[in-house]
Amino acid sequence: MSLDAHAFVRSEISKLRDALDALGRDSYPGLLSTVAEVVVDSLQGGGKVMFCGNGGSAADAQHLAAELVGRQNFDRPAAAGLALTVDTSALTAVGNDYGYEDVFSRQVEALGRPGDVLFGISTSGRSPNVVRALAAARAAGITTVALTGANPRDMAGADHVVAVPADETAKIQELHIVCGHIVFALVEQARFGS
Numbered sequence: 001m002s003l004d005a006h007a008f009v010r011s012e013i014s015k016l017r018d019a020l021d022a023l024g025r026d027s028y029p030g031l032l033s034t035v036a037e038v039v040v041d042s043l044q045g046g047g048k049v050m051f052c053g054n055g056g057s058a059a060d061a062q063h064l065a066a067e068l069v070g071r072q073n074f075d076r077p078a079a080a081g082l083a084l085t086v087d088t089s090a091l092t093a094v095g096n097d098y099g100y101e102d103v104f105s106r107q108v109e110a111l112g113r114p115g116d117v118l119f120g121i122s123t124s125g126r127s128p129n130v131v132r133a134l135a136a137a138r139a140a141g142i143t144t145v146a147l148t149g150a151n152p153r154d155m156a157g158a159d160h161v162v163a164v165p166a167d168e169t170a171k172i173q174e175l176h177i178v179c180g181h182i183v184f185a186l187v188e189q190a191r192f193g194s
Contacts, residue, residue, distance in 0.1 A: 015168070019175055022165035032179060035160050036186035038143050042117045043191055048080035050112060050142075052104040052133050053121030056173045058085040060121050060147075064180045072184050076192035082111070084133070104133035114141030122146075123172040125153035125163075134158055147176045 022028070039049055049068055051061035061083045068081030084107045085091070094106045108118060118137040120130040125148035134144045134155060146158035149172040150165055164175035 015166075015171060016174060019164070019166045019171055020178065023175065023178065028162075028179075031160065031162060032182050033186065035145055035162065036183045036190065038145070038160065039117055039183065039187045040190045042115055042143065043079050043187070045115050047113065047115040047117065048082055049117045049119065050082045050084055050108065051119045051121065052084040052107075052130055054127050054129065056169070057121040057123060057127075057130075057147075057176070058083075060173065060176050060180065061085050061119070063177065064119065064184065067180070067184045068187075072181065072188055074188065074192075076188060079187070079191065084108070084111075101128040101132055104129050105136035108133050108136040108140065108142065112137060112140050112142045116142045117145060118142050119145045119147060120155060120158065121176060122155060123149050123169045123176075125149060125151060125155045131155060147179065148172075
């Protein structure tokens with residue numbers, strides 16, 4: 001390994017450390033606590049938490065849904081988490097018949113109910129299918145949470161906007177998982193005890 005590679009590794013770790021430090025300041029602790037409260041209220045009322053995103057954000061949607069259905073930090077009853085990214089028949093049928101922009105909004109219309117929560121995940125804040133899903137959720141009385149980069153762009157109208165302090169896709173994705181783990185650790189504690 002060259003010294004340049006070592007310098008690159010140190011630089012990447014330093015950027016992530018700076019971004020994590022920013023998450024501990026400003027409005028992020030209060031915002032993440034509020035999002036956790038919204039999720040707890042939904043689950044206590046018999047609601048579910050849905051997630052959508054593309055590419056790496058689709059993987060994050062599945063990851064975070066699994067934290068609810070399975071467990072994150074301790075054994076407890078399952079909680080209702082649903083990744084809208086995993087039903088290939090629905091995704092391909094809607095994509096084929098209506099267009100890729102509607103693959104998540106149609107699922108929100110079919111599966112969502114007032115009292116549910118939808119997490120829309122997009123590093124750019126501009127993913128048309130995620131933006132449409134958030135709009136469908138708001139129209140249905142579903143609470144919306146946007147996970148974006150520093151500029152939420154088209155997703156700024158969500159009920160709760162977690163615009164993480166990063167501009168690079170990889171760093172944004174890393175921070176989305178950190179934020180998700182914090183939120184769902186709070187949810188576990190509040191909903192099920194330690």
